[in-house]
Amino acid sequence: MKIVCQREPLTQAFALAASIAPSRSPKEILQNVKVTASGSKLTLIATDMEVGIRLEVEEGVEIETEGAGLLPVQKMMAILRESNDESLTIETDDSGIRITGSRSKFKLPGANPDEFPSVAGFEEDKYHVVPTRLFREMVKRTVFATDPESSRYALGGVLLEMEENNVTAVGTDGRRLARMEGTGESVGSHQTNGMTTIVPTRAIQLMERALSDKEETVDVAARNNDLLLRTSRAVIYSRLVEGRYPNWRQVLPQRSEAIQLDMTVGPLFAALRQAAIVTDMESRGIDFTFADGTLKLEASTAEIGESQIELPIAYDGESITLTMDHRYVADFCKVLDNETNFIFEIESGAAPALLSTDDGYGYVIMPMAKDR
Known part of the structure; x- marks a missing residue:
């Protein structure tokens, strides 16, 4: 096999394939990416026997001699990242692998590509x-x-x-x-x-x-x-x-009597980050108290201190306090834009909270027992 490739598109494709190859394995051959040159494209194959990928590269590829080779993941990735060349020539034969740039040459040991496990293609009609x-x-x-x-x-x-x-x-x-x-x-x-x-x-x-x-x-x-x-x-x-x-x-609450509050991600996330300043790994719970037009977030850790942050909300009903792991609420906020509106549904301090958006996303958080 002999190919000339533009380095940048090859690096992007190789990095994706390499992310599947195991860094350690009793089967050393899996620490390679199999490259097959045929027609006008390269096919990169990698697997750890649980996950596999077949990736085609046509951009910036010139095939001089068709064939196949195994490229060792760590060394090849290092060469691609450190090289300054716009294009690289890669040759494989029985003596090994040669990678050549305008001012660089590398020779690496090779292995038999025929011994590399196959990875399923997409042949499905359903x-x-x-x-x-x-x-x-x-x-x-x-x-x-x-x-x-x-x-x-x-x-x-x-x-x-x-x-x-x-x-x-x-x-x-x-x-x-x-x-x-x-x-x-x-x-x-x-x-x-x-x-x-x-x-x-x-x-x-x-x-x-x-x-x-x-x-x-x-x-x-x-x-x-x-x-x-x-x-x-x-x-x-x-x-x-x-x-x-x-x-x-069965976990997603179906409640007709629950309280549904319209909220926005950004203000809640900002208040949550402030309240969480005094938490630690042992005391992760934050009290969410809904009452008198305000959501009050309170945290207390013996060795760190206390916090109390208030956020105006459209709720004037009976006071409800729900203790939740602040990390779980933060995870919800992180996957949404700050401007996203959502429904914060609560029923009691012992019932799970349901946070939902209008584009099909629902997130249930189980309440914590008070740890203080």
Whole structure:
């Protein structure tokens, strides 16, 4: 194989593929990216056996000799980042790998590309077409609520539910739950079954990273044990988390008597950051007291001090105090713009709070027992 590539587009593509390759593995061959040169494009393949990617590069690629080679992730990434050359020539043969720039030469040991594991392509005739912007928002607004460290494996990923024109993503760690839903298009009557399409946290984050702003839609196909995502230039494969997801619909409150308050993200987030100044890892709870046209945020930590921040709200009913982990409320604020309006729904100090927007986002926070 002999190719001449513009360094910048190759670096971007290689970095994405390299993010899937494991930094350590008993199978040393997985610490490479397989590059295949054919026709007018390069195909980059990487996998850790749980997640895999096939990525095509055509921009700035000139193929002099077709073939395949294995490029070691760490050394190749360092060369691409440190080089000042606009283009690089990459040659592979039985003697190894040669990378040549205008004023630089590198030689690296090679391995047999035929021994590299295959990564599935997208051959499905049943899948969902999802707007790229929606898929990104689904990941951004749910993935932070997952718990990859939990012994309950199902909590270590994002649940995807797809049927007809509906697409829903859910993340939970058992103490809070985030749900984002929107509209997609089912092709070939594609749909998920039950609550088992759980995409590992790391995998769905990589999928989100692979999306380009230039693409209007992505294709998502759920199979029995894995999920495939296709963009115009890449296919990403991921095994699904084993297990069954909790019945998240039972967690989302359906309350006719609850109090619904119209609020804006920015002012709440600013007040929350101030109140949280006196919290620590042991005392994370902040009292949210709704009464007399004011939301009062209060925190107290023996060794640090006390805080009391007030925020005007449109509520003059009976006083309700809800103690919540300030980090969980902050996570909700971080994934939304400061100007975003939302509904803050409360019922009592012992019932969960529900924060929701008008674009399909709902976020449940369980109250804390008072720790002071």
